[in-house]
Amino acid sequence: MSEIEKFKFTRSHEWVCLNEDGSATVGISDFAQSALGDIVFVELPALDAALQANEVVAVVESVKAASDIYSPVSGTISAVNEALADSPETLNEEPYMGGWLYKITLADPSELDALLSHSDYQDLYQ
Numbered sequence: 001m002s003e004i005e006k007f008k009f010t011r012s013h014e015w016v017c018l019n020e021d022g023s024a025t026v027g028i029s030d031f032a033q034s035a036l037g038d039i040v041f042v043e044l045p046a047l048d049a050a051l052q053a054n055e056v057v058a059v060v061e062s063v064k065a066a067s068d069i070y071s072p073v074s075g076t077i078s079a080v081n082e083a084l085a086d087s088p089e090t091l092n093e094e095p096y097m098g099g100w101l102y103k104i105t106l107a108d109p110s111e112l113d114a115l116l117s118h119s120d121y122q123d124l125y126q
Contacts, residue, residue: 004096008072008115011124015096016072016115019103023078024112027100028060028069028091031125036062039091044080045102051075053111058101060091069101073111079103 007015013032017025033039041061051057051071058069080102084090091099106112116124 005118007096007118008112009118009121010070010072010115012070013125014070014072016112018109018112022109023103023105024073024075025100025103026057026072028095029121029125030095032067033092033095033099036060036067037064038062039088042084042088042091042101044082044084045077047077047080049077051077051104060088071104072115073104074107075104076107077102078105 003017007017009015009029013029013035015027015029019025039060039062043059043061045051045057049057051074053071053074055071056068057071060067060069081100084099084101093099
C-alpha cells in the first residue's frame, strides 16, 4: 500500500495524514491543484492557531482563482510549510509530499473516521 492510500480526504479536496507522533499533516489533493492551475500564492495559518473542523484555515491563489482551504479536523496548528512562501508552485509539483500546508495537533482523532478513504475519494473525483 502506498503512503497516499493511507491518507483521508474531504469532499472539498483537502487531505490529512496521521503522523507517528499523533499529529496530522494537511494539504490539498492532486485533483484540487490540477483544477486550480498554476498556484502563485499560499496564505498559511498562524502557528498555535486553534481550529475547528471545516473552518477556513488557508487560502491558495492560482492564475484562475483564489480558493479557501478548510481544516479537515479540529486542533492546534503545530507547523506550517514556510517553503511555500517562496515556492507556491510546489503545490502543483508535489501536492502530497513537499506541498503539505500545515501540521495540526488533533483535538479529537475520531474526526478522521468521518473522512473519505483514498479509494472512496478517487471514486468520486477521478
